[in-house]
Amino acid sequence: xxxxxxxxxxxxxxxxxxxxxxxxxxxxxxxxxxxxxxxxxxxxxxxxxxxxxxxxxxxxxxxxxxxxxxxxxxxxxxxxxxxxxxxxxxxxxxxxxxxxxxxxxxxxxxxxxxxxxxxxxxxxxxxxxxxxxxxxxxxxxxxxxxxxxxxxxxxxxxxxxxxxxxxxxxxxxxxxxxxxxxxxxxxxxxxxxxxxxxxxxxxxxxxxxxxxxxxxxxxxxxxxxxxxxxxxxxxxxxxxxxxxxxxxxxxxxxxxxxxxxxxxxxxxxxxxxxxxxxxxxxxxxxxxxxxxxxxxxxxxxxxxxxxxxxxxxxxxxxxxxxxxxxxxxxxxxxxxxxxxxxxxxxxxxxxxxxxxxxxxxxxxxxxxxxxxxxxxxxxxxxxxxxxxxxxxxxxxxxxxxxxxxxxxxxxxxxxxxxxxxxxxxxxxxxxxxxxxxxxxxxxxxxxxxxxxxxxxxxxxxxxxxxxxxxxxx
Numbered sequence: 001x002x003x004x005x006x007x008x009x010x011x012x013x014x015x016x017x018x019x020x021x022x023x024x025x026x027x028x029x030x031x032x033x034x035x036x037x038x039x040x041x042x043x044x045x046x047x048x049x050x051x052x053x054x055x056x057x058x059x060x061x062x063x064x065x066x067x068x069x070x071x072x073x074x075x076x077x078x079x080x081x082x083x084x085x086x087x088x089x090x091x092x093x094x095x096x097x098x099x100x101x102x103x104x105x106x107x108x109x110x111x112x113x114x115x116x117x118x119x120x121x122x123x124x125x126x127x128x129x130x131x132x133x134x135x136x137x138x139x140x141x142x143x144x145x146x147x148x149x150x151x152x153x154x155x156x157x158x159x160x161x162x163x164x165x166x167x168x169x170x171x172x173x174x175x176x177x178x179x180x181x182x183x184x185x186x187x188x189x190x191x192x193x194x195x196x197x198x199x200x201x202x203x204x205x206x207x208x209x210x211x212x213x214x215x216x217x218x219x220x221x222x223x224x225x226x227x228x229x230x231x232x233x234x235x236x237x238x239x240x241x242x243x244x245x246x247x248x249x250x251x252x253x254x255x256x257x258x259x260x261x262x263x264x265x266x267x268x269x270x271x272x273x274x275x276x277x278x279x280x281x282x283x284x285x286x287x288x289x290x291x292x293x294x295x296x297x298x299x300x301x302x303x304x305x306x307x308x309x310x311x312x313x314x315x316x317x318x319x320x321x322x323x324x325x326x327x328x329x330x331x332x333x334x335x336x337x338x339x340x341x342x343x344x345x346x347x348x349x350x351x352x353x354x355x356x357x358x359x360x361x362x363x364x365x366x367x368x369x370x371x372x373x374x375x376x377x378x379x380x381x382x383x384x385x386x387x388x389x390x391x392x393x394x395x396x397x398x399x400x401x402x403x404x405x406x407x408x409x410x411x412x413x414x415x416x417x418x419x420x421x422x423x424x425x426x427x428x429x430x431x432x433x434x435x436x437x438x439x440x441x442x443x444x445x446x447x448x449x450x451x452x453x454x455x456x457x458x459x460x461x462x463x464x465x466x467x468x469x470x471x472x473x
Contacts, residue, residue, distance in 0.1 A: 004258065004265040009224035012262040013203050018254045021051045022058075025250070029058035039067055042308045045075055050257035053309040057253055057301065065301065072304035072332045075311045079404060083385045083417045084377055085314070085336040086370070087136040087174070088129055091345045092117050092156055096142025098178075098215030100201075102246060102279055105142045107215065115345035116147055119159045126160050128348040130168025132340055132370045133428035135386040135420065137170055138197060143178035143216060150184045153177060157191045167427045167469055171388035174239070178217060179226035185233025194388070195272050196230045197239035198223075202247040203255025211246060227259075231267050236397025238263070239316070241275030244302070245293045253302060260310050269398050273314040273336065274306055278321070300329050307333025312404045319366040323376070326366060330382070340370040374424065375433040378440050385417035386424055389472035411450065412473045415457040418444055419471050422464045 002014035028034050038052045093116035096105040104112050141148045160170050176197040202208050205220050212218045227238045242252045264270045317326055317334045319341040344352050374384045390400055418441050425437040448454040460471040
């Protein structure tokens, strides 16, 4: 019953279609003629179907895998250049009524310290994040109608946007909360959110129901159809993701691409972002209990093939991954990373000590400061970007996608990245990072093709040095 235009979860994510896709991929994984045809199609930068991409994922031929990596790097450069957008998660509450067996927030966990931020505590958390230099947040909360109702989330968003500390300001709040109603999505839209993010966890329905034995999240269809309700509620930027390690990765990969195809088919706009988290150790959770973990090499291949298959999407790698892994996958398609993340409630203002009972959702692998990450990115030739211009200029949904797919978005993004980096260098950077950054900006100005835009960018950069803030194209 596969139908990408259907609004029923089991029809646009068809188990039968995925199984047929995997069988087709197995049968053709060393079919060099077909693989070359698929790679030739991918070079047109218009994406691949879930079945075509699954053939490439199954392919074991080293030289063909290298071609995939090289192509992913080219496509990323075409669409996103050498910019890496930075953000941080902000955990509002870890109260949760669900029984998710892979998450320490599950209701039966008696070890974890349950916390919920007051508005006063949110001011302290956001001030700490602003003092690092962050401009973009992704807020997170467990599902609990009593402790975390939509009214609480909306109040938190209003508080976050209201906080102006020194030169700091949060200019974009993305939201990662449980599947909800069209009415609540409308409220989130009215509150001025950026992207609505919801990880599927797994597209395998039987596994999904076993992994979510109790609570509202047990409802596979309601969860899987959430993005359609979000778009109906006016949110035109949505972010997909699966938690790799819960189910067999090839099944998840096909389901993820089918979900992207569904959004394109129904709404004319695919996912604004795709995240690729891997299950990590956390309180009361042992990743080895899930016998589907993937190697770093397979993880890199998945990242490269998402970039090839959905060239327009933003791809996110969080601090779940180590510096070494992030360094490996950044050139293969990643366009956003988190930095200096805390996954505990209240962890920015008062970081947890080893002696305290944790309130964290998972262990962070990359524990460097934001300044260290900014410096690291620049030394790899990337531009750390704190830009939020598209969202604030109304370039969202189909407007963003049309610019991105035509590869015109870089005319805005490149100078905006340089200007927001200059803000960071002036307000927050260490002397060494500032020195590296000023040299990078000077060199990157030469890569702005329009002389008019280049001149305006130079003027705005001088204004930023003189104390003005928040310029954008």
